[in-house]
Amino acid sequence: MVSEEYVYREVMIRNELGMHARSAAKIAKLVQDSKAHVWVKKGDETADASSIVDILTLACEKGTTITIMIEDPSDIDILNAVAELVESGFGE
Amino acid sequence: MSQTPENEIIMKGINASPGICIGKAYLVDKEGVDIVEKYDIKKKKVPAEIKRFKAAVKKAKDELRAIIDDSPKELQNAHILETHMALLKDKSLYGRTIKTIEKDRVNAEWALKTVVSYLLSIFQKMTDSYLKERASDIVHVSDLILRNLVGAMTENIAAIDKRVILVARDLSAADTSQINLERIKGFITDRGGKASHTGIIARALEIPAVVGLENAITQIKSEDLIIVDGNTGIVIIHPTEQTLIEYEERKNQYQEYKADITRESHVEATTADGFHLEVMANIELPEEVVSVRNYGGDGIGLYRTEFQYMNRTEFPSEEELFDRYKDVVEVMNPSPVTIRTLDINGDKALTNNYHRQEVNPVLGLRAIRYCLKKPDLFKTQLRAILRAAAFGNVRIMFPMISAYFEIRLAKRMLDEAAESLEKNGLPFNRNIDVGIMIEVPSAVITADLMAEEVDFFSIGTNDLIQYALAIDRGNKQVAHLYQPLDPAILRMLKHVADVAKEKGIKVFMCGEMAGTPHHIPIVLGMGMDELSMNPQSIPVAKRVIRSINLKDTQALLEQALKQTTAKNVFELVRDRYGEILADHTYSGNFKLNQ
Numbered sequence: 001m002v003s004e005e006y007v008y009r010e011v012m013i014r015n016e017l018g019m020h021a022r023s024a025a026k027i028a029k030l031v032q033d034s035k036a037h038v039w040v041k042k043g044d045e046t047a048d049a050s051s052i053v054d055i056l057t058l059a060c061e062k063g064t065t066i067t068i069m070i071e072d073p074s075d076i077d078i079l080n081a082v083a084e085l086v087e088s089g090f091g092e
Numbered sequence: 093m094s095q096t097p098e099n100e101i102i103m104k105g106i107n108a109s110p111g112i113c114i115g116k117a118y119l120v121d122k123e124g125v126d127i128v129e130k131y132d133i134k135k136k137k138v139p140a141e142i143k144r145f146k147a148a149v150k151k152a153k154d155e156l157r158a159i160i161d162d163s164p165k166e167l168q169n170a171h172i173l174e175t176h177m178a179l180l181k182d183k184s185l186y187g188r189t190i191k192t193i194e195k196d197r198v199n200a201e202w203a204l205k206t207v208v209s210y211l212l213s214i215f216q217k218m219t220d221s222y223l224k225e226r227a228s229d230i231v232h233v234s235d236l237i238l239r240n241l242v243g244a245m246t247e248n249i250a251a252i253d254k255r256v257i258l259v260a261r262d263l264s265a266a267d268t269s270q271i272n273l274e275r276i277k278g279f280i281t282d283r284g285g286k287a288s289h290t291g292i293i294a295r296a297l298e299i300p301a302v303v304g305l306e307n308a309i310t311q312i313k314s315e316d317l318i319i320v321d322g323n324t325g326i327v328i329i330h331p332t333e334q335t336l337i338e339y340e341e342r343k344n345q346y347q348e349y350k351a352d353i354t355r356e357s358h359v360e361a362t363t364a365d366g367f368h369l370e371v372m373a374n375i376e377l378p379e380e381v382v383s384v385r386n387y388g389g390d391g392i393g394l395y396r397t398e399f400q401y402m403n404r405t406e407f408p409s410e411e412e413l414f415d416r417y418k419d420v421v422e423v424m425n426p427s428p429v430t431i432r433t434l435d436i437n438g439d440k441a442l443t444n445n446y447h448r449q450e451v452n453p454v455l456g457l458r459a460i461r462y463c464l465k466k467p468d469l470f471k472t473q474l475r476a477i478l479r480a481a482a483f484g485n486v487r488i489m490f491p492m493i494s495a496y497f498e499i500r501l502a503k504r505m506l507d508e509a510a511e512s513l514e515k516n517g518l519p520f521n522r523n524i525d526v527g528i529m530i531e532v533p534s535a536v537i538t539a540d541l542m543a544e545e546v547d548f549f550s551i552g553t554n555d556l557i558q559y560a561l562a563i564d565r566g567n568k569q570v571a572h573l574y575q576p577l578d579p580a581i582l583r584m585l586k587h588v589a590d591v592a593k594e595k596g597i598k599v600f601m602c603g604e605m606a607g608t609p610h611h612i613p614i615v616l617g618m619g620m621d622e623l624s625m626n627p628q629s630i631p632v633a634k635r636v637i638r639s640i641n642l643k644d645t646q647a648l649l650e651q652a653l654k655q656t657t658a659k660n661v662f663e664l665v666r667d668r669y670g671e672i673l674a675d676h677t678y679s680g681n682f683k684l685n686q
Contacts (some may be wrong), residue, residue: 016468017222017406021229022171025178052175053184053211056226059218092406 006039008069009079013060015089023090024055030081036072038082049082098330103305105280107325108291110628111300112343113278114336117316117329118256119309120263130202133193141193145200148240153180155236172229179233184211201241208234221457257320259312263290278302278320280327282309292399294322295628296379302327357388357631359638367642369616371634372430372624374602378419383627388634391427393550393624394489394602395420397434397473410472410479417480425484430550430600430624431477432529433470433502435459435491454558459492464501474509481521488524489550494532499545529602531555536584543595550624551588553603557581575658576605577614582653582661589618600624610665610673612636617649639672 013019031038031049038049042064047054049068060066066086070079085091133141160173179185185207192203208230215227255277262283279290279301286303294301300322312318312329319328319339323346328335362368372393373384384392400408400416421429436458463470477488490502503526510522528535528542531552535542539549553576558565560581563574575581585601592599600622605611607625609632615623616637625633648668655661666673 016466018220020223020406021175021179021226022406025175028178028182048183051183051187052179053182053230056223056230057184057211057214059215059220059223061220061223092409 019060041067101329105305109294109301353631361634361637370622413476421484478520539591548598550600553605577661617645
């Protein structure tokens with residue numbers, strides 16, 4: 001469930017292969033300096049955005065909609081950067 | 093011999109690359125990594141155990157870093173290794189393992205194994221086959237940590253300083269990129285098939301390899317004297333003096349034979365009565381064009397394109413594909429290069445993966461079916477092929493066509509790819525021959541329909557025989573029933589060849605049957621326009637063709653079609669051509685079911 005306190009954005013996976021190790025690594029890298037937790041949510045499952053393995057276990061294929069959530073509003077730039085990365089198909 | 097003689101052990105595997113070598117074994121893989129011991133850690137010792145784990149991760153990281161730094165730029169797997177570097181410190185792997193050591197008070201190896209098993213169980217449930225296979229990244233990384241934990245020093249392949257026979261469970265692209273290949277006499281692996289990475293590398297280097305031995309690694313120790321016979325797939329451990337003498341002799345014979353046959357490999361393949369046949373090569377790696385030239389290939393009859401898609405975390409880009417295709421096309425120009433579009437299938441896609449994604453992959457989503465379902469992926473390849481076609485003589489070939497509509501769809505996508513290139517203003521050539529692989533019985537029976545849409549057929553006998561006779565060659569229980577000379581197969585081949593003639597299109601053969609000397613008279617009698625085979629088989633095939641007469645082969649085929657069993661057909665060929673074949677082929681290869 002998306003908490004109302006969290007700031008979040010919904011994005012769709014656009015790259016052909018879905019979210020694989022290298023794309024997950026790009027996300028993990030972006031959030032490594034966040035002040036608080038950043039989460040990736042798909043359906044009922046939530047993954048820690050700083051963990052490649054965690055993100056991979058969500059099995060996000062092309063076309064999946066995911067929600068990116070931040071706990072601390074000051075991480076908004078990170079949120080936007082992650083959302084743009086996903087929307088751009090991870091630059092693939 | 094002065095030391096206690098050990099018993100000679102003979103093992104049979106898959107002959108992945110021809111040749112014979114005798115030498116000392118060099119083991120590069122530790123079977124111990126698979127066996128993880130569990131033991132309790134006293135509360136006091138937990139911090140020390142965690143420290144041990146961290147040290148192993150650090151070592152693994154240093155190892156990876158060193159491999160990345162030493163990898164030549166042209167090896168495209170460096171970014172996979174970078175991702176593996178990041179995975180090493182990942183919370184869900186690294187963090188969770190440390191927590192498990194603390195919580196369960198178990199040794200680091202066991203904690204890591206528990207965490208990995210849990211993660212793999214999640215991947216196992218995924219439906220998207222590509223994402224599911226990503227589990228292999230986690231397995232690779234945890235293996236690397238484990239090796240450092242167990243204390244088993246990873247064999248430093250780069251440091252091999254004498255000429256040895258490499259023995260491994262499996263060799264990954266990362267492993268082979270480290271090997272100083274001049275030091276290797278031959279390869280032996282427990283896993284893998286003919287199309288495995290080891291097989292390809294060995295064939296490109298022209299050194300013998302036997303793969304798929306299943307448990308060689310447990311029987312061979314480093315420094316053991318072994319014989320590798322890549323012609324027959326035999327490996328002999330601790331050979332007796334007599335065996336050694338015998339194999340030295342065979343090795344010399346083979347080398348003489350090879351030198352002899354290669355000398356005249358550039359002479360055209362024209363039958364005694366003047367019929368000329370193009371003898372082409374099947375390749376998988378651009379590097380193999382050197383062998384094609386050396387062995388006298390008239391062109392590339394089958395360029396398999398799967399290799400660039402394997403063992404990596406993402407599909408190759410159009411530029412990357414284009415670069416490789418262009419290399420091959422330019423070197424071969426003006427000879428034709430027949431590029432087969434992506435034929436990802438069960439055994440190929442799974443070479444390095446740990447989970448099967450389909451119960452019956454051979455009948456599953458593979459080749460053209462897969463490509464038509466992934467239009468973006470397919471068009472990337474089609475664009476790369478059309479662009480490479482601007483640099484030489486290219487033909488395109490679609491694999492696993494089982495229905496007419498698939499050709500229509502594939503051709504439409506080819507047109508769309510051409511249009512998009514036009515829009516982008518990139519140079520390309522759409523005016524190329526388009527053909528299909530005939531390897532599914534439904535394509536044989538509807539060949540008349542198919543012929544309306546294409547410029548050529550290429551018969552892939554390996555799959556066709558498997559599908560037509562319902563035989564899995566890899567299944568030892570039924571493998572003996574896999575018979576290229578089966579009356580059913582001969583009728584199918586004849587039908588395809590006849591339809592092609594009638595419709596005025598070309599008909600080629602690119603399966604193993606085309607390169608097997610004692611099948612050549614039959615194949616020739618069918619009226620094939622081209623045969624395509626492994627580069628190494630070309631000189632012999634050309635020799636056989638030069639020594640026979642087309643008219644005779646047609647008469648032979650007529651007789652063969654009256655036979656009721658593969659055995660009878662075989663005997664017919666042997667009675668008529670036995671002497672010629674025995675003169676031109678390497679001894680021991682002339683038998684039924686080859």
